[in-house]
Amino acid sequence: MDREVSGQEQCSQKLDLEEITRKISFLDKWREIFSYHRLGANNTTPQNHEGNHLPADETEDVTGILHPKGQGHLPSNSLCSIPNPSIISSKLNGVPISLAMVMKLRQSLFGNTAHIFSYDWKKAYFKFREPFSDLAFALEVGKGGARGIQMAVQASIIKYLLFTRKGKDGNIHSLREISKREQEQALATVLAGILWAAGAAQKATICLITEDTYVASTPDYSRDDFTERLQLFEFLEKEATEKFIYDHLQCFRGEGSHGVILFVYSLLFSRTFERLQKDLDVTTTHLLQPNAGGFLCRQAVLNMILTGRASPNVFNGCQKGSFQEVLHGVLARSDVGYLQWGRGTLKGDRLSQVGSMLKTPTLPIWLCNINGNYSVLFSTNRQLLSDWKMERLFDLYFYSSQPFQEKLGHLTIDTHSHPWEKDQHEDKHGAEQRFSPVEMTIRTKWREATINWNGAVPFF
Known part of the structure; x- marks a missing residue:
């Protein structure tokens, strides 16, 4: 009987040891993952927002987009945060954003300079469903106020795939046979077309995030840590606009890219604040309205995407x-x-x-x-x-x-x-x-x- 009890104790101890070993191995695995993504307690931000040099652990690709080695995006600072956006090199010679531009952006969007975009807006970007599927043409759309913009772009994607894409039959089967490359081309073409129309078919402006910061906080302005890092790229030809977007598509379609916000910024700069002021009326003085801790699009934003003009109402003409x-x-x-x-x-x-x-x-x-x-x-x-x-x-x-x-x-x-x-x-x-x-x-x-x-x- 004693031998049987002793055997059980040894077996129990062996099981306990195996369980402890398994848990240590499990922790080591997660420690390695956290270390790789720099999510540990001693994490420091790898990028220097104020300097012009590239950190040692970043590489720059031919498009000027900066990536940490082995990764598509800059590492996140916490498990629950939005991944940091893909950023471009400041050497691409865009026009750095100024404090006056930033203040004008916020005033046009929120009606004041104090508000910043909510979490659901910051995480919104343009992501397609699986290629070669029943919904290969379709964007994945999350919750929140950015949905209206994503679905307005979706309507233009369908327009392109069915009616304006060269060399393809526009039928329901063709929408299911879209490859990843065709998805990317569709998104670049559509975004460029919308910006070009907003610019009255004369010019388009594209906003991208760089590694440098150009605007400091003031008593009237609180930083959001991405708007202050924008450079503006102006194009006088639609084809050049499309090519630039295609070359930097990750800035609109990557997770954590702030892609929808960048598109909205580009839309406003393409339209110009002068034209925007003429488009609006007393019913709409700014483009977003607060709602349940976030912001919803007013009709003027949707109409600007659909028609190129930020008309604030849906009726015909003026009333x-x-x-x-x-x-x-x-x-x-x-x-x-x-x-x-x-x-x-x-x-x-x-x-x-x-x-x-x-x-x-x-x-x-x-x-x-x-x-x-x-x-x-x-x-x-x-x-x-x-x-x-x-x-x-x-x-x-x-x-x-x-x-x-x-x-x-x-x-x-x-x-x-x-x-x-x-x-x-x-x-x-x-x-x-x-x-x-x-x-x-x-x-x-x-x-x-x-x-x-x-x-x-x-x-x-």
Whole structure:
């Protein structure tokens, strides 16, 4: 009996020793990982924001983007922080940002110089879904106020892939056959095109983060540690704009790149503050509005991406407000349109109603604002909006940008059969309870349409 107990004790001790050894090995593994990424307690920031020399553990590639050896980005300072952005060499000879420029940026975006971008904005960038998949054309979009900008860019990506890309047939199958290289080319082309349109087809300005700091804190300005490190690159040709973005695409599509913010900065500098001031009116004096600890895009930002002009309203032309002030709407049709459904549409407020300029774009693609959530509706038929016979029975595709969506929504629209509206006196509130928000959004364009989800359960 004693031998049996002794044997059990030895076995138990052996197991304890093995468990301790396993845990030590596990800790050593994580210590090595932390050391490699410089996440340990004795971590120091590797970059010198004030100096011009390159730290010994960084390398510079041919595009001027700086990377730590063996890594794509500068190391993060904590597990929960956003990775530091890819930065470029200050030797690329862009124009360093000035305090006056920074103050003008913040005033135009936030209406003051005290606010800075929230966490969800800083982590937002342009990332595609898996290539050669059902959603190979689609961007992954996170939560927060940057979603509207990402989905407006998404609409332009669909436009490029279906209708303006040379040498490719624009059909639904082609969207699933996109390679990583084609994704990159699409993003560079689209971002350049949007900036070029904002610059009135005369010039575009691109903002990138460098290793140097050009603006110090003042009593009226608090640093955010990336805006102060910008250089501005101006281009007088669209093709040169596209090539520069493609060469520095990691600055917009890399994790922690602040890619969406850099795009917004580039958009404002391309538009110029002078043009921006003329675009806006008394209803919109700045482009972002505070919301639940973050910031949401005002309509002017979305319209600037869609049309090149920061029109603050969705109606056609100019209208008089409640106090006879002149309000600015959309002046011309653009390639990509806009639809919305929500409380404002239920109120019947004429100033919240989307005008025909946005409802009927030159190409059948719409950015949709559905109860504050952004999505894209589109057709692969270029003639849909130019031949009335095409609008009797047609297909639309729906991308919600929600993480759970793995395939495009496929909807068939019938505008000549409308059993959904048997009671002609039914109010909009009753219709909203019976039909999905997507269907109600589509009916702001085709009022009495019947919508078939082709066997799928209506979502969004």
